[in-house]
Amino acid sequence: MRNPVKYLIIMAAMFCTVAAKAQNMEKLFGEMPDSIVPVMSKTNRLDCIDFFKSKMTSNVQNIYNGKSRISDLTENFLVLQPTTSSQVEMRTYDVEGEGRIIAVAYTYMAPAKETTLAFYDMSWKKLKTADYISLPKKNDFISESSTSRNGDIEKAKEILTDAFVFAEIDKDSGNISFTLSTEAVTDDKLKKALPYIARPPRYAWNGKKFVLL
Incomplete structure (x- = not known):
């Protein structure tokens, strides 16, 4: 005899997986907090979507009377300029056996240019960044070859x-690539x-987390 509790659990898991797959970036962006x-x-976001789909280059006036616009939108990817001095990139990733997650890169x-990287589940619950990527440190941008002098390397790190x-x-x-922004130097x-x-370090998604290429 089929175990009814086990059957319900399996059906619920299948339903959640199908529901997650049905959420494309347009829907995720429109419904996000x-x-x-x-x-x-939300009205601003929906207007941005409509403008982009209509191939209109007009900006949407946001709640602070600034200009916002979408410059790219696909099933799993979005590029947004919330203000004239910021950019947000969003992309969904399939997680092996666990549905999908959303990566969001906020760049000022x-x-x-300075970016904050965050991860969310498909209900926009924030996840631990460290569970999905080991963010590079500034020293990771320094090449310490055998021919380099220690003093010069330390000076470069200081700069x-x-x-x-x-x-x-x-x-x-x-893939996610990280680059040094040196405008302040x-x-x-x-x-x-x-x-x-x-x-510059680049990271690829392996189905569970981002790994250094």
Whole structure:
């Protein structure tokens, strides 16, 4: 005889999986809590979606009378300019056996680009970032080759304390790349540090978490 409790649990899990798959980025963005992007109301977000789908380049006036617009929107990816000095990228990722999650990169464009990366479940419950990625530290941007002098490396590290880190989510692959934002570093200091700046770290999704490429 079929165990009714076990059957209900299985059916509930299947329903949740199907429901999660049905949520594309348009729906997720429209239904997300206002606290995710505080300068925009739900009406603002829906207007942005309508403008983008209608191929209109007009901006939406947000709740602070600033300008907001969507510049890209697909089934699993979105790029939003909530203000003229900020950008938000969102992308969904399939998690093996657990549905999907949403990665959100909040980037402040001035005075230098700086990104905060956050993860949410499909109900917009915030998740622990450390469970999905080990964020790079500034020293990870320094190349410590065998031919480099320790004094020069330490000097480069000191110079780059004035730099910021910003992230970009690749629309197609879903890879996340991190780059140093050096607008706050003077040109003469940056010239001294450039020989020791390593290739920007990139991370790929493996179905469970992001791993360094």
